[in-house]
Amino acid sequence: MEQIIKVGMADLNIAKAPGILTTLGLGSCVAIALYDRKQKIGGLAHIMLPSSKNIKRNENKAKFADTAVEYLIEKMESLGADINDITAKIAGGAQMFAFKNKNNDLLRIGERNVAATLKALEEAKIPVIAQDTGGNYGRTVELYTEDGTLLIKTIGKGIKRI
Amino acid sequence: MNFEIESLDEMYLDVLKEIGNIGAGNAATSLSKILGKKIDMAVPKVNIIKFNEVEEIVGGADTLVAGVYLEFTGDIEGTIMFILDEKSTENMINILLNSIWVPTDNSKNKNTKGLSEIEASALEEVANILSAAYLGSLSTLTGLKIMHSVPDIAFDMLGAILSVPMIEFGQFGEHALFIETELSDGSDYIKGYFFLIPNIESYPIILKSLGVV
Numbered sequence: 347m348e349q350i351i352k353v354g355m356a357d358l359n360i361a362k363a364p365g366i367l368t369t370l371g372l373g374s375c376v377a378i379a380l381y382d383r384k385q386k387i388g389g390l391a392h393i394m395l396p397s398s399k400n401i402k403r404n405e406n407k408a409k410f411a412d413t414a415v416e417y418l419i420e421k422m423e424s425l426g427a428d429i430n431d432i433t434a435k436i437a438g439g440a441q442m443f444a445f446k447n448k449n450n451d452l453l454r455i456g457e458r459n460v461a462a463t464l465k466a467l468e469e470a471k472i473p474v475i476a477q478d479t480g481g482n483y484g485r486t487v488e489l490y491t492e493d494g495t496l497l498i499k500t501i502g503k504g505i506k507r508i
Numbered sequence: 509m510n511f512e513i514e515s516l517d518e519m520y521l522d523v524l525k526e527i528g529n530i531g532a533g534n535a536a537t538s539l540s541k542i543l544g545k546k547i548d549m550a551v552p553k554v555n556i557i558k559f560n561e562v563e564e565i566v567g568g569a570d571t572l573v574a575g576v577y578l579e580f581t582g583d584i585e586g587t588i589m590f591i592l593d594e595k596s597t598e599n600m601i602n603i604l605l606n607s608i609w610v611p612t613d614n615s616k617n618k619n620t621k622g623l624s625e626i627e628a629s630a631l632e633e634v635a636n637i638l639s640a641a642y643l644g645s646l647s648t649l650t651g652l653k654i655m656h657s658v659p660d661i662a663f664d665m666l667g668a669i670l671s672v673p674m675i676e677f678g679q680f681g682e683h684a685l686f687i688e689t690e691l692s693d694g695s696d697y698i699k700g701y702f703f704l705i706p707n708i709e710s711y712p713i714i715l716k717s718l719g720v721v
Binding site for chain 1: 660669670
């Protein structure tokens with residue numbers, strides 16, 4: 347049986363084939379799924395916030411888009427992945443509720459998480475080959491390290507494979 | 509006062525529990541009146557939750573729940589979440605609308621159930637009334653001015669819903685602090701969770717207003 351590894355909120359992990367990495371109930375958070383097709387090594391991060399900059403307590407690298415991308419690549423390389431063979435798929439970044447009242451910087455956090463993730467991946471020169479982001483609904487994702495498929499489950503919006 | 513969730517002492521936690529007690533007591537009475545049913549509340553809990561342990565609160569992060577979200581502003585700010593599990597959502601709608609709850613989608617697949625506009629609106633109104641009751645007693649107790657927003661509902665995965673208030677705490681550390689009270693009719697027929705989630709800046713103000721710091 348394949349090993350299923352759970353990744354929590356503000357958390358990340360890596361696996362070799364045939365391992366499956368999963369993270370449940372993504373809202374405004376973004377799942378960053380990296381995959382080395384040659385070595386069949388996968389990495390999955392569940393980030394909460396766009397940037398570690400200007401945040402005092404930023405020691406948890408898995409919490410922020412910028413640091414999570416870097417750290418996830420490092421961890422995959424330690425398993426034998428080659429950065430030139432890594433591609434990315436991302437999912438999440440929804441807006442669960444309409445913020446009608448407050449005009450704070452957490453407005454549109456989902457959108458900002460997606461933008462920051464794409465920017466971090468671009469800076470790391472990792473091509474983004476698929477994404478399923480936005481909307482106002484939650485997502486659960488599974489990354490299959492056997493072939494790099496990212497399975498996205500929703501409530502009422504069906505199941506997708508990207 | 510330097511307020512750190514990770515280093516709260518027992519006395520502060522007791523004070524926050526007492527806030528939950530008084531607020532939720534009032535909310536339970538309101539809910540009881542709306543539903544025409546006896547509603548009890550459990551002893552409030554002050555939950556200090558690590559982000560990756562969200563499922564320890566109500567159920568799995570991908571459990572289907574109804575979550576109503578409100579914001580409060582004034583002397584203190586924060587959010588309120590009222591969470592109902594799937595069964596309770598159905599039961600509460602039955603009582604409120606006095607009709608048989610018809611899933612709007614394919615009824616064979618539980619995961620495709622949605623709420624109709626009137627169902628969503630009824631649950632939002634319940635959360636609205638409970639929040640007014642809760643915040644009203646908190647305001648009386650502390651002398652702080654607190655107003656709340658209109659509610660918004662999602663019928664979706666628990667993790668996705670709770671991530672909204674949790675993200676606010678993400679800037680300050682690895683934990684979120686929720687004042688949780690379970691409201692139920694004593695069986696599993698109606699079981700809801702009311703979370704008061706003040707912003708981290710609001711805690712010192714609350715504690716000060718009560719003469720604790």
